[in-house]
Amino acid sequence: MPPNTESGLDEVARARALSLYDLAGARDEGVLDDLVRFASQLCEAPIALVSVVEEQFQRFLARVGTDLAETPRSQSFCAHAMHGHGVMEVPDARADPRFADNPLVIGAPHIRFYAGAPLATAAGLALGALCVIDDKPRAALTPLQREGLTIAASAALGRLEARRTAREAERAARALADSEIRFRTLADTxxxxxxxxxxxxxxxxxxxxxxxxxxxxxxxxxxxxxxxxxxxxxxxxxxxxxxxxxxxxxxxxxxxxxxxxxxxxxxxxxxxxxxxxxxxxxxxxxxxxxxIHAHKIALEEREIVSQELSHRIKNIFAVIAGLVQLSARAWPEFAPVAADLRERVTALGRAHDFIRPRGPARQDAPPLDSLHGLLGQLFAPYQLAGRARVTVSGGEVTIDDRAATPIALLFHELATNATKYGALSNDTGHVTVEITPGTETTLLAWREHGGPPVGAPGGEGGFGSRLIELSAVRQLGGSVHRDWRPDGLVVEISLPSASLSRTR
Structure with a gap:
């Protein structure tokens, strides 16, 4: 009985390898028939076979001198020969303990002499053997016969490999064609x-x-x-x-x-x-x-409508400022209040002008979402030629239209008060604004330097103070802390970062 496994043998790998070959096609088409005829004639043996050894059976892909198509693996001589590195010869099977009791020796075809050359893949997997058989004991093959049998076995394996390669190429081509058909069908839908x-x-x-x-x-x-x-x-x-x-x-x-x-x-x-x-x-x-044509046209139309609406809103601010100024002329006693109101309306106009849509003529304007840009516009009227009286430093913070208006009112009030009473009321004072961005909270610090001494107002403060509270606390959800220091007012404003931009 031949062993079912030997050192290094992987039956799973062998079964997988055998499944790749077109073994049935090779047998039915007689691809290896000429090789077994050659082996039979070369070795002067009545029987020649090409066998592949499976887990339970050995099957013959080509044969001459016998009608057997397969035998159990337990009776296979080739199961032994396929693991060798050269031709395996059995001069007399009856005298060999491995085969003496083999049914193929005791009965038909009464094997006595056997010589088989292994069929092994380049990866070392043993598939079977090409063998010659005689029903009479014989001496060893001649060197020429042994070499011829080895060459015939190599040719048999080569033909099987060629069919495997062709079969795989055909499968790949079919798979590629099917894949391309599926892709084109999907793409066309x-x-x-x-x-x-x-x-x-x-x-x-x-x-x-x-x-x-x-x-x-x-x-x-x-x-x-x-x-x-x-x-x-x-x-x-x-x-x-x-x-x-x-x-x-x-x-x-x-x-x-x-x-x-x-x-x-x-x-x-x-x-x-x-x-x-x-x-x-x-x-x-x-x-x-x-x-995206419809979407593109809709955006362009929306841009036109937005610019037209923005232009009209800008004109409304101008009309309101003009009405306030006209009222001040009609009632001189109303002039101080009118001036404050007109400046606040103008500050709102600057905030709106900063956040309104950019048309082709405004592409060089400051970024739409820049706190630095908004403050730069608000403080422009307070600057002197050749000298900045209000400087803004610190990190950039993104703002949107919702935050721009209260921020504009807040800093307009601070600048107006500084012009009336604080650091901007003389020729030497100046103001610094520092921006400190944060993930949760953004800090804005207004510091006045070089102005006249100031003190804390009595009571709850005037309208401007309440407007600052309204902008920072109620609209933006922040807090305001004032410190009337001898060298100038310091206002620290803490705002939730999320209130400054919807994108946060």
Whole structure:
């Protein structure tokens, strides 16, 4: 009885390896028949076989001199021969303790002489053997016969390997074809344009949506032809950005206008990502183009409406300031109050002007979300030529339209009071504003220097103080602390950072 396992034998690996070969096809097509005939003639043996040894049976892929198609593995001579490094010879099986009681020795075909060359893969997995058999005891094979048997076994394995490779290639080709069919079917059902390009950026595929949009015929997307469908003003930018992505491997994203089949243009959002292999090399680019024309037009219309509304609001501030000034002229006793009110309206106008939408003529204006920018506009009227009387330092803080108005009123009141009573009331004083951003809390410190001595007002303070409290505490949820120091007023304002911008 031959052993079922030997050192280094992995039956699971052998079974997996055998499943890769087209063994049944090789047997039915007689791929190895000429080799067993050659072996039989070379060794002058009546029987020659090519066997593969499975877990329970050995099966014959080619045979001459016998009608046996398979035998149990327990009776297999080849199960022993396939683990050798050369030809295994049994001169007389009846005299060999391994085979003396073998049914194939005791009964038909009455094996006496056996010589088998192993079939083993490059990875060392034993598959079977090519053997010759005689029903009479014999002397050893000649060197020429032994070498010929080894060469025939090598040729048999080579043919099996070639069929395996062809079979795998056919499977891969079918899988690739099926995958491509599925991809194209999926791509053609998508509302977006879907395209792909080779690693060098040359486009070689676009789905049906491309041809529906542009009216181009199949195949007209190849190479750089796609860019000719872009608006002339967008082509150079699109090519430059695409070449940058191809060179660097960075994702591609761009908005451009694409020419439709009717000659008109529609805005598209183009995106592409690279596909990389295990070594990080780009093997392909896949991209999409999404129609954003309606969204783009809606944004442009909203921008126009927003600018018009903002312009009208700005005019309302101007009208209110004019009405206040006109009232002051009609009632001179109202003039001081009117002046304060007009300045507050003007401060609100500056805050609104800072946060209102930027049209083409205002692209050089300060950033929409900059606290430094807002304070710079508010303090501009207080600066002197060649010398800044109010300086702002510290980190940048993002603000939005909700926070801009109360902040503008707060610092306008501080600047107005400093002009009337504090550091800005003479020619030598100045003010510093320090911004200290924080994750939870943002601190704003107003410090006056070089002004006349000031003292804390009696009672609850005037309208300006209440306005400061209203802006910082009620509207922004913060706190205000005043310190009337001999060298100038210090106001420390603590604001929740989340109240300054909706994006936080």
């Amino acid at each position: 998508m509302p977006q344009i879907v395209w792909s390009a080779r690693p060098n950026g040359v486009t070689d595929y676009a789905n049906a949506r491309w041809h529906e949009y542009t009216g181009t015929a199949q195949g007209e997307v190849a190479g750089d032809a796609w860019s000719t469908m872009f608006h002339p003003d967008d082509r150079a930018r699109a090519r430059e950005q695409w070449q940058h992505s191809v060179t660097t491997g960075e994702p591609y994203q761009i908005e451009y206008r694409l020419r439709m089949r009717d000659g008109g243009y529609r805005w598209m959002l183009g995106r592409a990502l690279p596909i990389r292999d295990a070594h990080g090399r780009i093997t392909r680019w896949f991209g999409t183009a999404t129609d």
